[in-house]
Amino acid sequence: MAGEENRFKVVLREGSSIRDDGMRQILVDTKTGVNYLVWKAGYAGGITPLLDREGRPVITVPDKEI
Numbered sequence: 001m002a003g004e005e006n007r008f009k010v011v012l013r014e015g016s017s018i019r020d021d022g023m024r025q026i027l028v029d030t031k032t033g034v035n036y037l038v039w040k041a042g043y044a045g046g047i048t049p050l051l052d053r054e055g056r057p058v059i060t061v062p063d064k065e066i
Contacts, residue, residue, distance in 0.1 A: 006030075007029060008029055009027065010025055010027055011027070011035075011060075012024075012025060012026040013025050021041065022039055022040055022042075023040050023041070024037065025038045025039075026038075026050070032059075033059040033061060034059060035049065035050040036048065036049055
């Protein structure tokens with residue numbers, strides 16, 4: 001799909017994929033604003049939406065930066 005922008009933007013990256021604690025990233029869906037935590041280490045990994053205290057997804061209001 002030529003010309004399409006990436007739907008997800010990495011807003012935080014920490015850790016290392018070569019260390020035991022793995023790499024953690026926070027991604028923001030540029031269409032919905034939902035924040036996701038992505039963790040990967042070795043051949044394992046996972047993704048989950050970030051939730052606030054009430055259990056609702058954390059939403060980043062889209063702006064020109066995202």
